Amino acid sequence: MYTEKFKQVVQYCKENNLFVGYGNPNGKVLVIGKEAAHIAKEETTENLEKKKEELFQSNVSQWEHILSTNELPNYDGERPNSHNPLYAYGNQYNSWDKSKKGGTSRTYLNYEKLYEQLFLQGEKLKKINFQKEFFITELSDYPTKESYKDKEIEALRQQSIEERKPLFALPFFKEFPVVIVAAGHYPKRYKFDMQQIFDVQWEGNPIKVGEKYWYNLHFSKDNKRILIHTRQLSNSFSGELIVAIANEAKKFL
Numbered sequence: 635m636y637t638e639k640f641k642q643v644v645q646y647c648k649e650n651n652l653f654v655g656y657g658n659p660n661g662k663v664l665v666i667g668k669e670a671a672h673i674a675k676e677e678t679t680e681n682l683e684k685k686k687e688e689l690f691q692s693n694v695s696q697w698e699h700i701l702s703t704n705e706l707p708n709y710d711g712e713r714p715n716s717h718n719p720l721y722a723y724g725n726q727y728n729s730w731d732k733s734k735k736g737g738t739s740r741t742y743l744n745y746e747k748l749y750e751q752l753f754l755q756g757e758k759l760k761k762i763n764f765q766k767e768f769f770i771t772e773l774s775d776y777p778t779k780e781s782y783k784d785k786e787i788e789a790l791r792q793q794s795i796e797e798r799k800p801l802f803a804l805p806f807f808k809e810f811p812v813v814i815v816a817a818g819h820y821p822k823r824y825k826f827d828m829q830q831i832f833d834v835q836w837e838g839n840p841i842k843v844g845e846k847y848w849y850n851l852h853f854s855k856d857n858k859r860i861l862i863h864t865r866q867l868s869n870s871f872s873g874e875l876i877v878a879i880a881n882e883a884k885k886f887l
Contacts, residue, residue, distance in 0.1 A: 635660070635704050639806040644697045647690070652801055654693050655771030656722035658707065662767050662887055663752070664810040665745060666802075668817045668866055669774040669791070682790070685777050693719060709766035722765050728758060738762050741868040744876065745770070748814075748867070751880035752887065769810070773798065773817050773826060795824045802831050808854075811886040813861040814879065821863065828852060834861045847875045851882060860886045 640659040647654045653670070670689065696719050699705075705720070713724040723738065728746055731737020738746070742762055749764035750756055774794040778787060807813070813832060815821065821828055829836055834852035842848050852861035862879055865871070 635706060636701055637806070637809070639804070639809060641701060643801070643804055643806045644694065644701060646801060646804060648694045648698070650797065650801070651687075651690055652798060653686075653690050653772065653775035654697050654719070655769055656693075656719045657765040657769040658709070658720065658767060659769055659806075661765075661769050662811055663749075663769070663883070664807060664813045665768055665770045666813070666815045666817060667741070667770070667772050667868070668820050669772045669794075670777040682776060682778065682787075686775060689777055690775065692717075707765075709763055720765065722770060724762060724765055726762055728760060728762050739868070740870070744867040747873070747876050748880060751876055752883060773815075773820050773824070792824055795820075795826055799826065799831060808833060808859070811859055812883045813859070814883070815861065815863045816865065816867040817863075818865045828861060828863060832859075832861055834859065841878070843875045843878050844872050847872060849875070849879055849882070858886070 636659060644654055646652070696717075700718075700720065707720045709721075709724075713721045717723065723742065726738035726742065727736045728743070729737045730740060730743050742764070745764045745768060746759070746762045749766075749768060750758060753767055774791045775798065776787070776790050776794050778791070801807075815828060820826065828834065829852060832852070834854050837851040837853065840848045840850050847865065849862050849864035852863065853859070860883060862882055864875065864879060
């Protein structure tokens with residue numbers, strides 16, 4: 635069920651105190667965001683370090699348990715209520731709810747829209763289920779609430795991304811036919827060379843969607859993999875962007 639390449643990732647994360655991710659390691663789409671949003675701007679860096687450690691330990695230990703038991707996910711049936719990384723809050727409803735009573739986050743809502751465009755011809759599900767085909771991880775594993783600018787936080791984020799570069803270079807991350815780096819200008823700001831790390835070549839020109847939105851296309855040399863780099867998918871934006879990204883990705887599924 636789980637490949638040796640994924641087991642290598644979990645082991646590497648355990649040895650190097652790194653966050654693994656959520657979703658289906660055998661899915662067809664890898665999504666890389668900026669960072670997990672767990673701590674507000676007002677929190678201290680001490681609390682940030684503590685939360686990062688908790689996030690890493692919980693995530694790695696859960697994956698170790700899944701691998702040891704060879705747990706088979708059931709994405710079309712009743713999902714666990716726990717924060718099992720295979721499901722990533724999969725019991726949440728497919729709607730945004732500020733009170734978090736049943737609804738999901740803006741980010742997951744947009745991931746779900748992308749999933750439905752890619753695999754369900756746009757059909758909207760009652761509950762989110764993008765985890766069935768998506769594996770989600772982050773460029774930085776510092777769980778900040780927003781990408782605010784603060785010298786101390788910036789240094790920690792840069793350090794985290796540097797530590798994660800060898801992780802992303804592992805063979806597992808080249809197994810996905812579709813990679814979506816939804817991290818805006820983070821790769822440029824933090825010198826994350828997507829072409830080198832994922833062994834892909836940039837097409838050379840950003841593609842505009844409307845007046846505000848864009849994406850970049852990268853392809854593997856054998857043209858069997860695509861990497862789409864675009865803005866963070868955590869806020870409101872034109873649905874045209876989701877459709878445009880899905881149309882590019884469908885060619886590689």
